[in-house]
Amino acid sequence: MTGWGAGSALPGLTSENLALLDRLSSMDVPKGTVLFRPGETVKGFVIVLSGRVEVFLTGPTGRDILLYSVEPGQSCVQSTLGLLGGEDYSGEASTATEARVVLVPRDMFLRLIDNDPGFRGFVFEAFAQRLQSMMHLLERVAFQRIECRLAQALLARAEEDCVNATHAELAALIGSAREVVSRRLDALARRGIVELERGTVRILDTETLRHLGEDAD
Amino acid sequence: MTGWGAGSALPGLTSENLALLDRLSSMDVPKGTVLFRPGETVKGFVIVLSGRVEVFLTGPTGRDILLYSVEPGQSCVQSTLGLLGGEDYSGEASTATEARVVLVPRDMFLRLIDNDPGFRGFVFEAFAQRLQSMMHLLERVAFQRIECRLAQALLARAEEDCVNATHAELAALIGSAREVVSRRLDALARRGIVELERGTVRILDTETLRHLGEDAD
DNA sequence: GCCCTGTCGGTGACTTGGTCACGCAGGGTT
DNA sequence: AACCCTGCGTGACCAAGTCACCGACAGGGC
Numbered sequence: 234m235t236g237w238g239a240g241s242a243l244p245g246l247t248s249e250n251l252a253l254l255d256r257l258s259s260m261d262v263p264k265g266t267v268l269f270r271p272g273e274t275v276k277g278f279v280i281v282l283s284g285r286v287e288v289f290l291t292g293p294t295g296r297d298i299l300l301y302s303v304e305p306g307q308s309c310v311q312s313t314l315g316l317l318g319g320e321d322y323s324g325e326a327s328t329a330t331e332a333r334v335v336l337v338p339r340d341m342f343l344r345l346i347d348n349d350p351g352f353r354g355f356v357f358e359a360f361a362q363r364l365q366s367m368m369h370l371l372e373r374v375a376f377q378r379i380e381c382r383l384a385q386a387l388l389a390r391a392e393e394d395c396v397n398a399t400h401a402e403l404a405a406l407i408g409s410a411r412e413v414v415s416r417r418l419d420a421l422a423r424r425g426i427v428e429l430e431r432g433t434v435r436i437l438d439t440e441t442l443r444h445l446g447e448d449a450d
Numbered sequence: 451m452t453g454w455g456a457g458s459a460l461p462g463l464t465s466e467n468l469a470l471l472d473r474l475s476s477m478d479v480p481k482g483t484v485l486f487r488p489g490e491t492v493k494g495f496v497i498v499l500s501g502r503v504e505v506f507l508t509g510p511t512g513r514d515i516l517l518y519s520v521e522p523g524q525s526c527v528q529s530t531l532g533l534l535g536g537e538d539y540s541g542e543a544s545t546a547t548e549a550r551v552v553l554v555p556r557d558m559f560l561r562l563i564d565n566d567p568g569f570r571g572f573v574f575e576a577f578a579q580r581l582q583s584m585m586h587l588l589e590r591v592a593f594q595r596i597e598c599r600l601a602q603a604l605l606a607r608a609e610e611d612c613v614n615a616t617h618a619e620l621a622a623l624i625g626s627a628r629e630v631v632s633r634r635l636d637a638l639a640r641r642g643i644v645e646l647e648r649g650t651v652r653i654l655d656t657e658t659l660r661h662l663g664e665d666a667d
Numbered sequence: 668g669c670c671c672t673g674t675c676g677g678t679g680a681c682t683t684g685g686t687c688a689c690g691c692a693g694g695g696t697t
Numbered sequence: 698a699a700c701c702c703t704g705c706g707t708g709a710c711c712a713a714g715t716c717a718c719c720g721a722c723a724g725g726g727c
Contacts, residue, residue, distance in 0.1 A: 290585070292593030293665055294686075300585065310581065317578045323585055346574075350564060357563075360577050361534045364527065367584045368507070368517070368540055374592050375625050376509030379684065399704060408592050410685055415705060431693075431704065448510060511715075596713065616675065627714055632676060648675065648722070 246351040253345075259335045268309075268326040268334075275315025278342040278356075280308045284332025288324045289405060298374070298408030300324050301366055310363040313356060316342055374408050377448065382407040383417050384446035387427070387434060396434040403434075463568040470562075476552045485526075485543040485551075492532025495559040495573075497525045501549025505541045506622060515591070515625030517541050518583055527580040530573060533559055591625050594665065599624040600634050601663035604644070604651060611653040620651075 246254070259282055262268070268279070268286060279286075286303040288311060303309050303326075311324055316339055337345070345352040373382055386406045390396045398406075404414040418434065421427045426442055428435040436442060463471070476499055479485070485496070485503060496503075503520040505528060520526050520543075528541055533556055554562070562569040590599055603623045607613045615623075621631040635651065638644045643659055645652040653659060 290589055290592070292589075294593070296593065296685085298588075298592050300588070314578050314582055317574050323582070323589070346570075347567060353563075353570075357534050357577075360581070361531045364577070364581050364584065365531055365540070367581065367588065371515075371517070371584065371588050371591065372507055372509070372540070374588065375507070375515050376511070376513065401704080411705085412686080412707085413684060416684095416707090419706080429705090513714085618675080628676085629678085629715080630713060633678090633713095636677080646676090 246355075247349055250345060250349045250352065253341070254335070254337070257335050257337065259333050262328050262332050262334060264328055264331045266328045268328065269311070270325050271323050275312050275339075276336065277312065277339055278308060278316060278337040279303075279312045280335045280337065281305055282333040282335060284328060284330040286326055286332060286334070287329045288326045290324050296408070296410060297405040299406050300370065301363060302329065308356070308359050310359060313360065379407065379409055379413055380417055380420075380445055381448070382409070383414065383421075384442045387436060388439070388442060388446055391436055394436040394439065396436070397432065398434070399432055463572075464566055467562060467566045467569065470558070471552070471554070474552050474554065476550050479545050479549050479551060481545055481548045483545045485545065486528070487542050488540050492529050492556075493553065494529065494556055495525060495533060495554040496520075496529045497552045497554065498522055499550040499552060501545060501547040503543055503549055503551070504546045505543045507541050513625070513627055514622040516623050517587070518580060519546065525573070525576050527576060530577065596624065596626055596630055597634055597637075597662055598665070599626070600631065600638075601659045604653060605656070605659060605663055608653055611656065613651040613653070614649065615651070616649055 262284075264284075269275075271291075281303045283305050285305075286309060288300045288303070288309070289297045290300055291297050301310075309326060311326065346356060373385075383403065386403060387396050390398060390403075390406070396403075400414045400418065401411045403418075404411045407414070418427065418429055421442075422429050424441075426436070426438045426445075428437055479501075481501075486492075488508075498520045500522050502522075503526060505517045505520070505526070506514045507517055508514050518527075526543060528543065563573065590602075600620065603620060604613050607615060607623070613620075617631045617635065618628045620635075621628045624631070635644065635646055638659075639646050641658075643653070643655045643662075645654055
């Protein structure tokens, strides 16, 4: 019994199943750990309890793109894919912060799916959300200009008008190349919208940035 | 009772639920009909019995990209999304051929999900497959060259070394612009790999085309 | 036959974005 | 101090998307 409080993350489970989940041991993982790589077979259903896990796709040229990030209480859909369809991972997941995760073994996962409506709902909804967000991502990648995506990423990542990320990290967030991000940021800085420092971007004009982040259809 | 043979499309259902599904009336839809548009709310769970339904995303510049196509026996995941997560459609679905579809009403869908393991499995697997294929699509769009994607599309669409599609259609298949496809095809024709006619592309050198369709990592 | 109209495809000029190959600056380590 | 690693800036080049055209063809109506 690890007492990680499955109740808060998984509302609606029957108490006996909750107890079952509670008995699983959670793992603490340091920041930057790779949880799985493309081609690996799936060991179980992963739920993130705290911290953040990011799933990236890597292109042949070494360029990365963030598929989605898994926040506390969410599951990593990639693992579900493998459990249900027998497919292997195709993205690479690593911890963006130190994190605490639980791994639900395959047979237990399948049993829960079959006899617990609450758990089922949890999995289904996670699925639906991911699929939806993947479609939005695809839409952005296929149709939106870099400037637009960059503005969105900056706003999303900002803490008190400050973004702590290298240009390379920002590039991965929006699925572009480091050089391109550098040039765009430079352009934004020239216009007085942001201020650049090694490792951080300070947002000076949130309003204009928000405007740039909107679709120009 | 429409007798559309749910059994073949949905193996593993209990006989009573099969009968329930069989009692739904199917619809015949002519080629080119738009089944749903972005922003519409979801009326039910859609299953395609015959023909092909294609789901596109449209960019602000009018450019289209094929998200996936729904073959007989498959369901349209977009409709599932709406039923489970309450989200609206974000793609546009239309029939690529004349087609026969069934619409499972929302409440019946939810009941089936809850009490029929076979139906549940069907939905889950469809979900998993779509998500997987969306990730592959994203990978192609984000990282692969046009020539590569075009070669794949041509091979996938070929019937006896002949592809009956306009340049605009091919462009939508691979998420590019018509002009770009025209130029690429022209380049392929110059190299003697294909032969162009109004409305069709004839493949002369399948081997080279297959080679072009492989990733160049 | 002829014309009209809509679809299909070709083309040039331009812009945006990705790739490659650098080089330089700051902050640690030894 | 010499070193190295990481983050960032830059120029050149290429691939791809956009815009504005134009001609070529097919089908229908007269």
